[in-house]
Amino acid sequence: MLILEEAAVRSVLTPERCMEGMRKVLRDLAEGKCAMPDRLICRMPNTAMLGFMPAYVGDYYGAKVIAAYAPNMGTEYPSHIGYVMLFESVHSTVVAMVEAGSITEIRTGCVSAIATDLLARKDASHLGIIGCGAQARSHFAAISRIRNIRQVSVYDLRREAAERFAEEVRGTGIPVTIADSVAEAVRDADIICTLTPAKEAYLTREMVKPGAHINAVGTFTPTTREVDSDLVAASRLYGDYAASTRTESGEYLIPLQEGKIQESHLLGDLGGLLTGKTEGRRSDSDITLFDALGLAVEDVESAKMVYLAVQ
Ligand SMILES: NC(=O)c1ccc[n+]([C@@H]2O[C@H](COP(=O)([O-])OP(=O)(O)OC[C@H]3O[C@@H](n4cnc5c(N)ncnc54)[C@H](O)[C@@H]3O)[C@@H](O)[C@H]2O)c1
Incomplete structure (x- = not known):
């Protein structure tokens, strides 16, 4: 059995390769070629959210066990810590343990980039990012490969996090501004990514311009959300996997409970868009909203890609 650490993950999962793998596995999921039992997310007494996320992707299967630990924000420790345990499907032996913090970071940005490619306007060029941590880096890396990004605006509660990330963006030659508020960061943005562990909605209707595309990524439980x-x-709403969105997403469940939307407001998911069964954007003025919970098939497929590349 191989133990594959972060360096191996980062060397294999370039944004291009990872996006290709994620497109394939999301299509496979939509076509019934994968299995993804319900995941278990439990709050530990130290406030860590411990996730157990199993999935079967055909030739391999396994589970990600990961702690999301918000108190590590701004420290030398990562906010997502764990491994994917990977089994081969013929004899069900364990072939690898693959570092999951880096997988989570990279695959999440790549899946949002796929959603952006499917839903954002073709001329989208201004990227607004709220929350300047690990996800900001992976979202910028992947989204700047699928749209011609010419301006980035960023906001973080911690100014130093925004400054550090802005410096990295500047290094790529793309102009970047640090905003003093969420509203300022998203005012002119064509693509908005919400990438924070906030519990309450902070992105509101009047902040977002017509035609924008939003990737709502930071929250993943029925009672937390970033978008009001x-x-x-007011948006055309899509999940990463509609069956999970219906049971786990605060972005969907809270407005449903408030009577602000009906069940039919959830138009579908990435698999439906990729296989052409779900209709995407209808007009240049639509606001499209992609709500990401994070899927175990993405993690197992990523671990499989890393294992196959290095074995
Ligand atoms: N949906 C998914 O698939 C998925 C995958 C990975 C991470 N996540 C979630 O995304 C969020 C970000 O992950 P990360 O790895 O980048 O974390 P991180 O700790 O590296 O960065 C989070 C950043 O958000 C900032 N922040 C916190 N609250 C804020 C607020 N209200 N407004 C503005 N900025 C704020 C912090 O200062 C920090 O810089 C976490 O909640 C994480 O659990 C979701």
């Missing part, structure tokens, strides 16, 4: 109900109601 009126903005969800």
